[in-house]
Amino acid sequence: MFKISNATGGYGKTTIIRDVSLEVGAGEIVALLGRNGVGKSTLMRYVTAEIPNWEGRVELDNALLPDTTFGRARAGLGYVPQGRFVFPRMSVIENIAVAAATNGHKPKQAVEHAMEWFPMLKSKAAALAGGLSGGQQQVLALARALAMKPKVLLLDEPTEGVQPSIIDEMAGILLKIREESGIAILVAEQDLDFCLSIASRAYVMERGAVRLAVDREELRQNKELQQELLGV
Numbered sequence: 693m694f695k696i697s698n699a700t701g702g703y704g705k706t707t708i709i710r711d712v713s714l715e716v717g718a719g720e721i722v723a724l725l726g727r728n729g730v731g732k733s734t735l736m737r738y739v740t741a742e743i744p745n746w747e748g749r750v751e752l753d754n755a756l757l758p759d760t761t762f763g764r765a766r767a768g769l770g771y772v773p774q775g776r777f778v779f780p781r782m783s784v785i786e787n788i789a790v791a792a793a794t795n796g797h798k799p800k801q802a803v804e805h806a807m808e809w810f811p812m813l814k815s816k817a818a819a820l821a822g823g824l825s826g827g828q829q830q831v832l833a834l835a836r837a838l839a840m841k842p843k844v845l846l847l848d849e850p851t852e853g854v855q856p857s858i859i860d861e862m863a864g865i866l867l868k869i870r871e872e873s874g875i876a877i878l879v880a881e882q883d884l885d886f887c888l889s890i891a892s893r894a895y896v897m898e899r900g901a902v903r904l905a906v907d908r909e910e911l912r913q914n915k916e917l918q919q920e921l922l923g924v
């Protein structure tokens with residue numbers, strides 16, 4: 693249902709991603725793996741139309757996505773960039789309400805829903821987002837993306853700099869979201885354990901291209917692959 697075909701793009705005149713094709717089905721969580729600098733974030737920026745499309749297609753439910761970042765968000769593409777994105781001078785509630793309103797959804801309902809998904813945000817509802825811990829901000833960034841009611845969710849290294857207890861909670865929430873809402877989730881990660889706990893399969897990138905596709909069991913068992921590609 694979410695499909696990238698022959699994606700090629702980069703910065704200036706430098707090609708970073710080359711001929712990348714992958715798919716994520718409804719209700720599926722798929723990991724995007726690879727060492728630092730292989731192009732995972734660049735692929736996400738290509739998909740969200742933040743960098744020019746030199747070649748290739750991005751489709752959702754068999755329809756090409758619009759050309760602009762805003763149009764893609766409206767069409768159902770949710771994105772939590774690396775390093776998270778929240779408005780630090782707004783409260784937790786305001787952050788979620790603004791995200792919902794941006795995509796034409798009712799803010800009050802979105803906030804109520806977010807508080808059900810993310811109990812950890814409940815006690816912080818009135819706090820300024822900038823005062824939350826890194827992990828709480830990451831969870832808020834996820835809540836903001838979900839308030840836009842996406843059909844596909846792109847997560848760029850959601851566990852980076854997040855403490856283990858919050859990583860576990862995040863994994864549980866993502867599994868629950870997948871079950872209840874049936875959205876497709878593509879998650880770029882370096883944390884293999886996190887991926888193994890939530891993703892049913894993975895694409896492994898190397899030098900801007902997808903080098904192989906593996907299912908969870910293959911990834912769990914292939915220690916050589918883990919070492920070679922992830923440096924673990």
Ligand SMILES: Nc1ncnc2c1ncn2[C@@H]1O[C@H](COP(=O)(O)OP(=O)(O)OP(=O)(O)O)[C@@H](O)[C@H]1O
Nearest residue numbers: 703708726727728729730731732733734735774882
């Ligand atoms: N804004 C930019 N302008 C020019 N080159 C960039 C830019 N952003 C990233 N690059 C280059 O693109 C390549 C891929 O980087 P990218 O961030 O996509 O990799 P990544 O797999 O997401 O790695 P990481 O895990 O470190 O985020 C790197 O060589 C990087 O230096």
